[in-house]
Amino acid sequence: MTSFPQETEKLGHSDDHHEADHAAVSLAVSTVILALRRKEGESHHSLWLPLVRRLREPYKGQWALPGGPLPSDQSLEQAAGSTLKRATGLVPGYLEQLYAFGDVQRTPDYRRMREGVIEPQVDPERVVSVVYWASIPATDVSHTRVHENIKWFPADELPTLAFDHNEIVEYALYRLQNKVEYSRIAHSFLGEEFTLAQLREVYEAILGRALDPANFRRQIAASKSIIDTGKRVEGTRHRPPRLYRYDHARAFADQGPLGMYRASETQDVAQHKF
């Protein structure tokens, strides 16, 4: 439509594709923010996330992932960070791109339009969402922002969300499960110092199953991602556990060849090792 510089030229002899209209596709950035919380009456922690109530159509009144249009002066990652700050008032322990969702019909909901649940729109807007996921350290969780249109939900007990956000969250959790096994993101759910039992609880919350404490200890020790602070937690009714710190120096040693991949070693699913 406009003649902005494009990244690549359309080739002359593209006989086989019609001249598609290049009506603006708008770009949004949303963030799946995860943190550990305890459900009422339960002893173990589980994953929770904050959702924002929509104030307009479509999906007015329903819950949705926090996000918004990409400001032209922010990078995608910065936009995700601002969203997070807006929704929680906090700084993330970890922030990483999840996926860009761009199906034509993902928004608005044509099914609901047909059924008359919501009003059909003359010119349904096409939105592509670049979704990030983030973690909040457990020590900060209590300081999250309180707002009538923001509410935290357990990740496994979500209501029906706006747009395709249920699927997006599901995908985020699925990716997290895979990622936790070969990276060190688990630490980002905890504070500076933590016990092995706490770290194990993070893994168990993410993976949804119990882990052998003995073997877990050895795996973590072998990865050399933690340092013994020498301190202990006292006041428990059992042997006092040691406090560890995350070894940032080691952590960045094998994060990949280029800085570019810092927070972008995303996705993928390590299945059986082929």
Added chain:
Amino acid sequence: MTSFPQETEKLGHSDDHHEADHAAVSLAVSTVILALRRKEGESHHSLWLPLVRRLREPYKGQWALPGGPLPSDQSLEQAAGSTLKRATGLVPGYLEQLYAFGDVQRTPDYRRMREGVIEPQVDPERVVSVVYWASIPATDVSHTRVHENIKWFPADELPTLAFDHNEIVEYALYRLQNKVEYSRIAHSFLGEEFTLAQLREVYEAILGRALDPANFRRQIAASKSIIDTGKRVEGTRHRPPRLYRYDHARAFADQGPLGMYRASETQDVAQHKF
């Protein structure tokens, strides 16, 4: 700027972020298309990719990844597919989202502007690129489209590309190396039937190192991703190798929980298995 329905509302009490202008950020889709080819005089195959010569500023005359703005009637994946068809005339063996690149200064090149190499622009356009990567089966490579502004290059001997495309290709190759070890993408570089030696060559081209034929055979056999067709290749000056087929049925069995992840189990980097 406009008041299109947005995915999430901006919250009222967002005191800490200034009202950013929402000038349109344009959205492009590019594709890193990879295929196996033989370099002049070499016996083994290596990875090649097609590039398109830019016809306008910025970076006029330089080579760039094939791509273009996202047509409003196509999904991201469809757009990547059309790009591929335009650049090669072929259908991909595999197509998957790589990453969304969205730094503010990634385009145009302010450095080159400062140095006077290219003209400064009054209103530098902000472009976010969703990049896909694709593979072309070796059997199709000879049928690729010929065009004066399209040229194939060995992936390890690229010239300086437009924008940040060198980094993008580097990242694609890095991701491919990790991915090849736990998924079955390697097959997508070959035709329907292939020998184990050919499959091994794909792995070697991607990983950049030789593999033990004996152990490679066992790994592939253990993965049960291939079926013996019973046929053999004759005419070699040695024992005739068997021909195998890719087992599609098995392949989709463990691709993840939801269809959504079909072609999107992207990124991530399986390092030491922590």
Added chain:
DNA sequence: CCAAAAGTGTTGTGCATACACCCATGC
């Protein structure tokens, strides 16, 4: 002493590597 969780030791299994060796074909 007892309960409970921290922390250690021991053993078996499965998988990846390394490499010796045999097989089948063209020349």
Added chain:
DNA sequence: GCATGGGTGTATGCACAACACTTTTGG
């Protein structure tokens, strides 16, 4: 026969799961 790659057998080491066992605290 011999060269060449296809294909098999086997030993070694390591990562990991299972689980018995010891340690250290509070009550």
